[in-house]
Amino acid sequence: DARVTQTPRHKVTEMGQEVTMRCQPILGHNTVFWYRQTMMQGLELLAYFRNRAPLDDSGMPKDRFSAEMPDATLATLKIQPSEPRDSAVYFCASGPGTSGGVVQETQYFGPGTRLLVL
Amino acid sequence: AQTVTQSQPEMSVQEAETVTLSCTYDTSESDYYLFWYKQPPSRQMILVIRQEAYKQQNATENRFSVNFQKAAKSFSLKISDSQLGDAAMYFCAYRSRFGETSGSRLTFGEGTQLTVNP
Numbered sequence: 439d440a441r442v443t444q445t446p447r448h449k450v451t452e453m454g455q456e457v458t459m460r461c462q463p464i465l466g467h468n469t470v471f472w473y474r475q476t477m478m479q480g481l482e483l484l485a486y487f488r489n490r491a492p493l494d495d496s497g498m499p500k501d502r503f504s505a506e507m508p509d510a511t512l513a514t515l516k517i518q519p520s521e522p523r524d525s526a527v528y529f530c531a532s533g534p535g536t537s538g539g540v541v542q543e544t545q546y547f548g549p550g551t552r553l554l555v556l
Numbered sequence: 557a558q559t560v561t562q563s564q565p566e567m568s569v570q571e572a573e574t575v576t577l578s579c580t581y582d583t584s585e586s587d588y589y590l591f592w593y594k595q596p597p598s599r600q601m602i603l604v605i606r607q608e609a610y611k612q613q614n615a616t617e618n619r620f621s622v623n624f625q626k627a628a629k630s631f632s633l634k635i636s637d638s639q640l641g642d643a644a645m646y647f648c649a650y651r652s653r654f655g656e657t658s659g660s661r662l663t664f665g666e667g668t669q670l671t672v673n674p
Contacts, residue, residue: 471662473662475599480664480666480667481647481662481664483661483662486661494661527599529601531601544589544591544603544606545662546603547593547600547601547602547603548600549598549599549600550599550600550601552599
């Protein structure tokens with residue numbers, strides 16, 4: 439049963455600390471998405487990768503957030519320095535990608551990382 | 557830009573009864589996907605059902621079915637024989653069918669919290 443995995447599942451940290459969240463997409467999927475969920479804003483897309491290259495990170499605060507895919511099996515989202523307003527659940531999702539310009543299939547979500555910044 | 561609206565913040569249903577969750581959306585595109593995701597207390601996002609806009613037939617998945625009204629831009633979810641495990645937050649989502657970046661971005665509604673009473 440292929441699944442997207444995320445670590446850590448929970449993270450409590452102090453303001454100013456660096457936070458790194460990791461995601462392992464489903465094997466064979468070449469698109470990876472990072473979403474953030476808060477009570478106020480709902481679900482927001484932060485960044486989107488295809489074949490490890492960032493295609494859209496317009497939803498991500500550039501001054502403190504960074505997203506990378508060091509290899510096809512690992513995506514990372516870093517916050518440095520973290521702030522209390524970053525407290526949220528961060529979801530990673532993966533999908534098979536596009537073919538001929540047509541988006542294929544569905545995004546599969548991981549369990550999320552619940553982040554609390556004090 | 558596409559928008560998705562769920563006008564029912566909360567719904568409740570008796571176990572074994574049927575409940576319908578509403579969703580409307582706004583788009584100028586003619587071809588797209590619509591989804592219902594379920595988010596239980598574990599916070600994981602679980603795909604419930606999806607509908608391709610070019611298909612007139614309503615999608616069904618076991619006890620879950622949709623009523624897709626393309627002209628009205630309406631996409632409701634019907635849950636039959638409700639079970640206690642159906643209790644969750646339900647999100648309606650939209651995605652374009654074409655495009656490298658916009659085509660893969662999911663736009664979510666605000667969510668409907670479903671309670672199932674024994």
